[in-house]
Amino acid sequence: MIWSICYFCCGCCCDSGNNNNEFIDNFQQEPGAVERGQHLVHTTRGYTICSRDYDCLPTSHEIQELRKKLTKTTSYVYSRPFTEMSKITDYLFMTSFGGICEESIRKNKIAFIVSVTHETPLYKVDGIHNIRIPAEDHRTENIYKYFDDISDIITEMETKEVVTLVHCRLGRSRSATITMAHLMKSQRMSLDLAYDLVKSKRPFIGVNPGFIRQLLKYEI
Template identity: 30%
Template sequence: MAMNQIPGQNIYISGIYCMKNKAALEREGITHVVSVLRLNPAEVDKTFSSYQHFAIDADDTDDENLLQHFPDAVRFIKSAVEAGGKVLVHCAMGKSRSTAVCIAYLLHQKPNMLTPQSALEILRQCRPLCEPNDGFMEQLALYHEMGCPEDITEHPVYQRWLYRRDVEESVACGRAPEMESVRFEDEQPTQSQIQEKPPQEVEIKCRKCRKGLASSKYMIPHDEDKRNNSKARQNTECAHVFLHPMKWMSPSLFPSTDGSKTSSTYDSASGDAPLSGRLICPNPTCGSNVGKFAWQGLQCNCGSWVVPALGLAKARVDIANKVNTARPPAALGIRMPPGMRPLEPNDGSGRGNL
């Protein structure tokens, strides 16, 4: 099986059988090898003893977490190239797993110039069969969204992705996720809030008791494609505001078996939690139904699916622009006593003398 050199790079891509052609490897000057597949331990020393070797145990499946290996693989390849070496990246066929790792390297080198798709087109110039599976392309998009960092383990984008994977696996088994696997956004450090602050922050309150429930940074935007969905109502507003998980939702998401509603009880709740249900106002004297949740997802009336779905019903909450209390009262439309009003410039009309 042929190995192909990536244009402009001292990096080659191939399948596993290329490792048997020692003459070709020597002719190309290969010094480092990245293996992206599950190897037979008994064959590793015999096959790779002549090279600096980096192995990634991974299957070519959509749900394989290859994303976790991108930083280390990129670091290995970068170090090899900067030292004047030549790197062979291979998997079983040189089609999906090895291609994904090579794309990750190219993205890391030029994060502002390339996208996963444009990097894939570069690889196809030398190896037309390159085709990462859909799961790997999604992971490459996340890696690019994060800015191709040296470490992804604590990045909020990666943490949210892991949380969604746990939810999907649990739902596939007909169960709600475990409380320990849910990422409550309002418990995360401030610097982890990756969503840019909008020009005007919005806050959401319970319509019945005025209890604050969420603000803009916890809201999840979703695509409102009414034109291409026959079930969507034309010219209608979305009926729900979808949120990331927040700690006040815990009693609704993970109700205790004895029916008590203390936070400590829910933190140690046992038994299966419901897959769907109502979201209840956290004010103990209110208890109003403010929305609903469904771990398996909900279809908004705009036609978009949100998975998992934790939605506040717009009919049961008030949504308003957050007032900036740092602004002077006059800027908020409040009339101030004469002695407290700022002096106005005299424009010659005489009004400034009143």
């Protein structure tokens, strides 16, 4: 792996790369961050956090019909490979927002959904518990503060044999970051091993460099 390059250069996309790195270095774990996140109205950079809830899960047919009505620039959220339901462990799955449908949720007996987005609604459906991590997919976003909290919650679900689904908009960056952080804490994996496992189950993940740096910080 070339994580050392990412660690020192994750800010290279912008002129203030070194400042971004120093900014991330100051991130700390914040006990209770997940709970506080449920009550936020705006993200750190000022985007409104979606307050809509859906009271039923869409069927796969409804998703197909929706995809036909959307433009090419938005329909990819509801298209493969992003909508694939990726089994990471016996009790942990990943997908995109568009991959959430009644058939896959029931088939895999998913009862807990972690939405790592600020921009998508939550499914408030009987028998399914939801929690939101209102993170943006941006290199300076502090997703690090949620790592301990959300891993502890997912671990608690696993001990109760509750199946968890982690998703973001595309199931590539934010959800992959949370999933890897959980594996690193709960199974004492290195970042290399956690990344390789998630990548083997969901080959098209693409974690933004700022999140890689935060995962490296978490590993250290």
